[in-house]
Amino acid sequence: MEKPRDIKAAKGKLGVLLPGMGAVATTFMAGVELVRKREANPVGSLTQMGTVRLGKRTENRAPLIKDFVPLAALDNLVFGGWDIFPDNAFESAAHAGVLEPHDLAKVRKFLEGISPMKAAFDQNYVKKLEGSYVKKGKTKFDLAEQIEDDIKQFRKKSGADRLVMVWCGSTEIFLRPEDVHQSIKKLEEGMKKNDPAIPPSMLYAYAAIKSGVPYANGAPNLNVDIPALTQLAHDRHVPIAGKDFKTGQTLMKTILAPGFKARMIGLSGWFSTNILGNRDGEVLDDPESFKTKEESKLGSLEYILQPHLYPTLYGKIHHKVRINYYPPRGDNKEGWDNIDIFGWLGYPMQIKVDFLCRDSILAAPIVLDLTLFLDLAQRAGLRGIQEWLSFYFKSPMCAPELYPEHDLFIQLMKLKNTLRWMRGEPLITHLGTEYYD
């Protein structure tokens, strides 16, 4: 048996800070309150519903994850956030239209008590949004300092012992890593000179890490995924994770593609279309924000199918992703996939997946799990990129010398083995020869 890691107890309140109080963030907050009131179940949340098998199969030990590792209790969560609109969480949730009015009514008072702080925002990075509820500052560095101050004030006012921040803001335009992102010194200088390669989301990530607050990025923007910030997180003992919540279509892709590869079934094309009508859809209607999302969505197949190892099966794939803003659908997206596969002797077949999904219903439990696991990671002394949380992301962050792991089942095994490792339990290899000796 390994020695268990020293994990500090989850004492006191855990503050959850959400830049971007839109559909995902409000569905998450409302959902946590509905679960706390015993009005609903936390479906989709591994931390709340999942178990972890321990020891041999004959031992029948499979505790709930939340009983196995010391996670913060839902009753101890308190919430805060920022937005470019002054609407409180109830107004914003009503506008997003994800939850039914009868559900929102049950948590109305609670949601009305959560009002956003003024955002650090710049329309150059999200062309489709125009907001008035924004911070003023001469430089990006000033704005980051104001966010740090907000964090301090929130900590005081809420009485939270520990904090976690999860970016639930809009998808910003596509940016590539540049020289200014390479070290913290360069980044800070760039912030003082208002370098255009530094979008608002980076200011939140910077402020969080400087304040010792674990940070996850739910959108596909660069955000925390730059050497300057991954290094800062490492140096300051802050866990970070990203990017882009793995919810509807990409979740399906990372479930199906490993199956094809496992059975050596070939793939010649994968055409994915989406129609959605929420604010996220409107933001993604701008080609520059869409480019950020497209890059994030395209990566998974390449990494799962490994065409360099299987050129005959996966050497020539036509992979297309389209997102169309279509208001009548609201948050209830339709993700339609046409998959061209081939089998024995190269004979072609097709699979059609039509996923009528609810974007924010799929994303909310991810926000919860990331919050609780990042807080756990910090109490367990883990720092920097938390690759074991790849399970939750479309474009998982990992060490520069590695390639990201996209296969959902490998990701899950990695996550659960990390929990076993934390608690000093033997890792599960699925070898199992001992049962037949």
Ligand SMILES: NC(=O)c1ccc[n+]([C@@H]2O[C@H](COP(=O)([O-])OP(=O)(O)OC[C@H]3O[C@@H](n4cnc5c(N)ncnc54)[C@H](O)[C@@H]3O)[C@@H](O)[C@H]2O)c1
């Ligand atoms: N299934 C999903 O819903 C899903 C999956 C993966 C990723 N995402 C990403 O999560 C994010 C949130 O999605 P959503 O559906 O809640 O979108 P949304 O448009 O409803 O909410 C985003 C909110 O962020 C605010 N915002 C924008 N820039 C900001 C800034 N600089 N500071 C503070 N607030 C800011 C907007 O005003 C808006 O209220 C998006 O980037 C989206 O791409 C969502």
